[in-house]
Amino acid sequence: xxxxxxxxxxxxxxxxxxxxxxxxxxxxxxxxxxxxxxxxxxxxxxxxxxxxxxxxxxxxxxxxxxxxxxxxxxxxxxxxxxxxxxxxxxxxxxxxxxxxxxxxxxxxxxxxxxxxxxxxxxxxxxxxxxxxxxxxxxxxxxxxxxxxxxxxxxxxxxxxxxxxxxxxxxxxxxxxxxxxxxxxxxxxxxxxxxxxxxxxxxxxxxxxxxxxxxxxxxxxxxxxxxxxxxxxxxxxxxxxxxxxxxxxxxxxxxxxxxxxxxxxxxxxxxxxxxxxxxxxxxxxxxxxxxxxxxxxxxxxxxxxxxxxxxxxxxxx
Numbered sequence: 001x002x003x004x005x006x007x008x009x010x011x012x013x014x015x016x017x018x019x020x021x022x023x024x025x026x027x028x029x030x031x032x033x034x035x036x037x038x039x040x041x042x043x044x045x046x047x048x049x050x051x052x053x054x055x056x057x058x059x060x061x062x063x064x065x066x067x068x069x070x071x072x073x074x075x076x077x078x079x080x081x082x083x084x085x086x087x088x089x090x091x092x093x094x095x096x097x098x099x100x101x102x103x104x105x106x107x108x109x110x111x112x113x114x115x116x117x118x119x120x121x122x123x124x125x126x127x128x129x130x131x132x133x134x135x136x137x138x139x140x141x142x143x144x145x146x147x148x149x150x151x152x153x154x155x156x157x158x159x160x161x162x163x164x165x166x167x168x169x170x171x172x173x174x175x176x177x178x179x180x181x182x183x184x185x186x187x188x189x190x191x192x193x194x195x196x197x198x199x200x201x202x203x204x205x206x207x208x209x210x211x212x213x214x215x216x217x218x219x220x221x222x223x224x225x226x227x228x229x230x231x232x233x234x235x236x237x238x239x240x241x242x243x244x245x246x247x248x249x250x251x252x253x254x255x256x257x258x259x260x261x262x263x264x265x266x267x268x269x270x271x272x273x274x275x276x277x278x279x280x281x282x283x284x285x286x287x288x289x290x291x292x293x294x295x296x297x298x299x300x301x302x303x304x305x306x307x308x309x310x311x312x313x314x315x316x
Contacts, residue, residue, distance in 0.1 A: 007048075008028040010051070012033065012055070012060050016295055023053065049068045050073070054084075056076050056081070056083065072094060073311070075302050077294055077295075080207075097301040099293070099313065110233055115145065150174070152186075154207070199225075202231065207235075216244070218247070221244065226251065231257045241268060244256060297312070300313075301313055
């Protein structure tokens with residue numbers, strides 16, 4: 001492909017304004033989400049598109065890529081790849097980049113924030129004070145975090161960052177992953193159900209995708225201790241939400257802290273009605289510092305592609 005004749009970038013979904021401005025200052029930038037008739041637009045402009053930029057939670061559909069005959073890069077604003085078809089991209093020899101290495105600390109911070117907020121009833125305590133109920137008595141007792149067992153489903157960069165934070169609370173760290181990691185001194189569990197049974201807090205830090213859809217189901221909740229909490233900062237698709245709602249309603253588990261959901265931004269009303277759930281709108285990486293770093297990484301990969309140099313964050 002002659003990149004010089006195909007230097008346009010297609011933005012699938014909104015990203016931070018600074019990245020849009022930076023891209024637009026260097027390359028023709030088209031915003032697919034602003035088009036009244038996306039199909040007609042792609043028919044007219046698809047030949048000119050060399051790079052697709054999208055968010056991890058949105059991805060890009062194959063039927064869109066099929067209308068971009070010269071695309072050579074999908075640059076993802078995020079680390080999740082479950083919303084793109086990596087096998088299809090390989091057959092097209094389309095490279096994929098993610099914003100690896102910059103989200104880890106923020107996501108790990110929020111995992112601990114959800115854990116603490118749930119166990120120590122921080123949201124309920126805030127409402128308790130604001131609603132003037134303190135004068136009539138005290139809040140119900142919360143759950144101690146220090147010294148408890150935290151189980152991590154997934155021990156990649158984010159899982160390890162959560163484990164380091166948990167150690168600061170004198171927590172015993174357990175984990176399961178595809179294989180035992182020899183360089184870690186945390187307690188290895190051979191399977192998810194063993195991990196769930198042994199954990200006071202079960203934290204999901206695994207990859208999404210169809211292979212893991214509904215991985216956390218009723219069979220997992222049924223082996224968790226009744227005082228246990230589920231924390232999800234990974235992907236909503238990993239959890240069977242109907243089974244989770246039933247487990248929370250029936251007291252099978254004590255509570256849940258959720259930053260992600262199966263059908264975002266649509267959160268089940270049953271979850272919103274529960275007091276033993278802490279809800280966040282998928283904001284694990286939503287800090288000024290991290291979003292700027294993510295923007296820098298996306299732009300660096302796009303610029304590298306157009307200059308014909310190695311992609312800094314290629315995964316495909």
